[in-house]
Amino acid sequence: MTVKIAVASLVQETNTFSPRPSTLDDFRAQGLWTGAEAMARSAGTNTEFAGAVERIEEAGARPVPIMRAWAMSGGVLDRHGFTTLRSLLADGLAAAGPVDALVLCLHGALVADGAADADAVLVEAARAVLAPGVPVIVTHDLHANVTRRIVRAADALIGFHTYPHVDQGDTGRRGAGLALRAADGGPPPGTALAKRPMLVPAEAQALADPPMARLRALADAATGGPILDVSLFPVQPWLDVPELGFGVTVTHTGAPGAQAAAEAVAERIAGEAWAGRAGFSVDPVPxxxxxxxxxxxxxxxxxxxxxxxxxxxxxxxxxxxxxxxxxxxxxxxxxxxxxxxxxxxxxxxxxxxxxxxxxxxxxxxxxxxxxxxxxxxxxxxxxxxxxxxxxxxxxxxxxxxxxxxxxxxxxxxxxxxxxxxxxxxxxxxxxxxxxxxxxxxxxxxxxxxxxxxxxxxxxxxxxxxxxxxxxxxPRLDYLEFRHAPRPLHPLDLVGGSR
Ligand SMILES: [Zn+2]
Structure with a gap:
């Protein structure tokens, strides 16, 4: 029987300092596509959705397109917009019938009115519709604020490996690869998360520059054996939410002992990011x-x-x-x-x-x-x-x-x-x-x-x-954080070498 893998993409990055709420119209303006239309209109683009679909087809499996929603980054998504998009996802999955896995492409920094961790709510909504045990693979932008809740809700969570981001399609392909692997009957993959209380100006996050280049090299060196993926999440810093911070996810095969190994890698690389925090600086000009x-x-x-x-x-x-x-x-x-x-x-x-x-x-x-x-x-x-x-x-x-x-x-x-x-x-x-x-x-x-x-x-x-x-x-000291955990580097003087 042909393996069927559902693909859904619902991407918007929230900036909680924007005074303008995001609405459903912001998605409609950029194309809000469901089912076959999502596949047809995304074909050939460098997007997570298209990359996932291509990888599934190459493996001889059948992609089941659910939806592709994308909006320009913006303020907090209003309640109507969020519940409508969540329903499109859940209803689309329910209508699609049984699938062997789901690839769910999310930004990872979506905040909706009443849901500071809106991406996790979406994963839970998808999970509630799928049959028990169906693997859910989540892909994120590198600027995601990865939370314990979403890692718990997903089987595996990976992110872009580039900044500037040019690997949207590749990330979709990697997500689909994990889904194909899980649908093959092996143990479901798992993801470990480590975080540190620090923000990095986006201008200092380019992967070609230190300290990120060094962290990415450590991540690549740690990949292999039971470790399938290491993703860095320095977080976009205009996000005033609980559990805000630099994240590292390590995704593993699900083999015995792999979770502990993944946790050790995540902690080690997050520790290196923390130790090098003073190196993330910018020098803006009047x-x-x-x-x-x-x-x-x-x-x-x-x-x-x-x-x-x-x-x-x-x-x-x-x-x-x-x-x-x-x-x-x-x-x-x-x-x-x-x-x-x-x-x-x-x-x-x-x-x-x-x-x-x-x-x-x-x-x-x-x-x-x-x-x-x-x-x-x-x-x-x-x-x-x-x-x-x-x-x-x-x-x-x-x-x-x-x-x-x-x-x-x-x-x-x-x-x-x-x-x-x-x-x-x-x-x-x-x-x-x-x-x-x-x-x-x-x-x-x-x-x-x-x-x-x-x-x-x-x-x-x-x-x-x-x-x-x-x-x-780029001047994070110009912003007023109220919900983020404190102390938070570089807003506060934080010592120690966690
Ligand atoms: Zn980004």
Whole structure:
């Protein structure tokens, strides 16, 4: 009989410092697909869902597609959105009939209204529908906050091995591999978790750089024998929840003694992360100074202004015009591209139409806590509404909706891409979609902590991390944590060598 493996993907990263709740509409805008439609629309993309499906098919087993839901990172998911998505998952699994295993792709940092550990609730909801003993394999983003509850609810839990993340498909494949193994009748796999009370700025988490490079090397060296996977979870730091901290998961075969071995590996690598905590640091530059460092017409490619403090892939609202203001004041003569979310300004551009002049304000329409609106006047160059198809190494082929959008050319070198929903600036496709070629600019603003390093590989002449406040700021000391366990490094002085 053909082995049947259910695949479901429900991915959103929550930023609890965002003032804007996420809703079902945020998923619908990016494509909320169930059953065969999920499989058809994901085919060929670098996503967990597509990778899992491919691996199952290659093994001669049958993938049973349940759902694929993805939303841009955002604020806490509202109750209606969460219960609807949870029902889609549970009802989809119930309708699919008996399966031999489930691969469930989740971000791992989803917070819903009333559920600080929403991903664990989803695993439990799936488990409640499946026949007893059906293995559940969970995949996570590296920025997951892995909890004891979700590790208990899943048979195995693994995460991305890359940052910037380019192994979405591979992670789905690895998850499906574990599911195939478990469906083969052997002992179910298991996962051990170790955690440490520390946060790491996302800008200091790149796996090419120390200390993460060394930790990843330790993880790879520990893999083999009964140890099937070691995943590092440095956690995205804009998450004020209980049990917050750096996690390491170690997944094993389920053979006798393997759990104890996995626990020892997890504790050892988490201990190394803790011991090296002082090495995770960032050095952001004040925005005016950063703009003044950029020179026009070098021909070397754009210098990236890294506005990670208001990054939509980190759940911020992407409506801060602080860098636009700095470019207007200190960057005259620079050929510069920037983005801002501002629905009223988009409406004004659509009302004026391409070629017409607009004179409006942009910024601070969603999150006015960190910066104010800025005047923007110029010619509307282009308008549009179709989604961006990502072309970089991350989530390749996935469509991202930025709602309606318009480009406004100030005539002084600065062109602003104004959008209803956040533009994906970690991938040059976001700008190119609007007719702006980053290679032609002196400077380009990217609202991204690290993912841009994959997208803009070979396209830029350097990057400057900006010192700005915001819901996804690199300056963790700007944020006020209320629910996270304390003490927590680096917010508090924590000694010892746990
Ligand atoms: Zn991530």
């Amino acid at each position: 925005v005016a100074e950063a703009v003044r460092r950029i020179h026009p017409g070098t021909g070397l490619g754009p210098v990236l202004l890294v506005q990670s403090a208001d990054s939509p892939t980190a759940g911020a609202t992407a409506d801060s015009a602080a860098v636009i203001a700095a470019l207007r004041e200190h960057g005259r003569g620079l050929r510069a591209y920037a983005t801002v979310v501002d629905a009223p300004a988009v409406a004004a551009c659509f009302a004026a139409g391409p070629g017409a002049t607009v004179d409006t304000m942009v910024g601070a329409t969603l999150d006015p806590r960190w910066s104010g609106p800025v005047p923007l006047s110029g010619a509307v160059r282009r308008t549009g509404a179709s989604p961006v198809i990502l072309t970089g190494d991350a989530m390749t082929g996935q469509p991202i909706s930025m709602g309606r959008w318009a480009t406004v050319d100030t005539g002084e070198g600065l062109v602003v891409l104004v959008t209803e929903r956040p533009a994906p600036t970690f991938d040059p496709a976001g700008y190119r979609h609007a007719g702006l070629e980053p290679a032609d600019a002196d400077t380009v603003v990217v609202r991204s902590a690290t993912m841009y390093r994959a997208g803009f590989r070979g396209v830029h002449a350097g990057a400057i991390l900006l010192d700005l406040p915001g819901a996804s700021t």
